[in-house]
Amino acid sequence: MxxxxxxxxxxxxxxxxxxxxxxxxxxxxxxxxxxxxxxxxxxxxxxxxxxxxxxxxxxxxxxxxxxxxxxxxxxxxxxxxxxRQDDRAGGQLVVACPVSMSLTILAPVLFRFQQAHPELVVRLRQSDAMTDLISEGVDLAIRATASLDDSALVAIAVGTMPRCLVAAPDYLARHGTPTTLAELGQHRCLIFSLSQDSQHWQFGEGETAQTVAVSGPLVSDNSLMLVEAACHGLGIALVPRGYVSRQLASGELVALDLQPEPVSRTIYAVYPDRRHLPQRVRLFIDFLKTELAATVAAA
Structure with missing residues (x-):
């Protein structure tokens, strides 16, 4: 045997x-x-x-x-x-990632990585819940937070997600377009429950930093549900710009240009703390850094 x-x-x-x-x-x-x-x-x-x-x-x-x-x-x-004497990596790479992020920002990156390394099988675990990497045999998790639930894990920044305020033209016609951040408190806002600033949206940094308390008719743990709700005129959503690029281009949603801008979210690669990181994981982290930097630059 x-x-x-x-x-x-x-x-x-x-x-x-x-x-x-x-x-x-x-x-x-x-x-x-x-x-x-x-x-x-x-x-x-x-x-x-x-x-x-x-x-x-x-x-x-x-x-x-x-x-x-x-x-x-x-x-x-x-x-x-x-x-190994080259950059090939075989075997299986198990990646855990949030549903909304994987379907929008990460999908094309993951596809290009697999095309660049066809001998490597990429196994995705899509969930908005925090995955236990060690017990579930996950090589790497992609998260929008560096908070670690286990001291045996390491988090490294691989990219950023600029965020924007969006609403449907119909909603703005009915409720008016806010011209200042303070006015958001009087609007119907769509809340992402898993965000670090779910009901206290954060804008600017340093001396320009502001926090606005918001509330509204829908709270969800899936950002794409909030995008759909915004498209149906339910309220204003604060979401990563990459989640709504198609809707902004078509005019289905409008970006609100309020200053200062929303605080961006950092994308982290989280993996078990090992002295020798598997080659497949090293290659994927390097690929993420390059590809996500290009994605943000093109946004």
Whole structure:
């Protein structure tokens, strides 16, 4: 049997706490996972997992063996990366990213990356929730915040998202066009619940910084829902400009030119803190920096 594959299976068993979850992740059966666990227990001469029909638990010896697996797999990945003499990267790159960002700003970047590295499989996990990178086997998450929920993670800035205020012409005809930031407080505003400034929109920096308390008829954890609501005349939305480029070009939405401008959001690449970052992750981070800088410049 493939001992290295067994170490990969066992590492994920400990992290996911389920044979079934590991079988689904690797596209095999529970029987295969069980067979590999027995193989590893025969090899080590120790019981690694206590299991019954419903639950499993890791033995003390099993926990020590998990640490061994992590070390071996990490060193193996490092050696394989170091042995490569070109910029190719094989295997699978697992990326977690917010739904709205992935469908607008990131989609063309991800497609170009895959075209540049066709031997690499890109596996996307689209969710606006904060993904647990380590337990879910994610190589890298793309987020609009540097806040880390785990000290074992690293965040690096890879780009920015300029934001803008938008509304439908119909809404402005009915409610008037605000001419100052202070007037936003009297308008129907569309709230993105996951934003750092969800109900206190931030504008300018340093001496020009201002905060405006806003409220309105719709609160959502998906920015594209707010864009649709704005298009239907429900109110004013504060969203990344890249999310509404098509609607602004068609006239479906109008950008409000109020000064100072909304505070931009920084895009971060978040990944597990490793001494040797896998080549596929390094290539992707470098690609993001270049491509996102070009995207912002063209906006």
């Amino acid at each position: 493939d001992r290295l594959k067994g170490l990969e299976y066992y590492k994920r068993i400990v992290e996911l706490g389920s044979f079934t979850a590991v079988a689904e992740e690797f596209g095999c059966s529970n029987a295969v996972i069980s067979k590999y666990v027995r193989f590893l227990e025969d090899w080590t001469g120790a019981r690694l997992v206590n299991r019954n029909t419903r639950t499993i638990s890791i033995t003390e010896e099993g926990q020590s063996f998990y640490d061994y697996c992590v070390g071996v797999l990490s060193n193996t990945a490092r050696v394989m990366d170091d042995l």
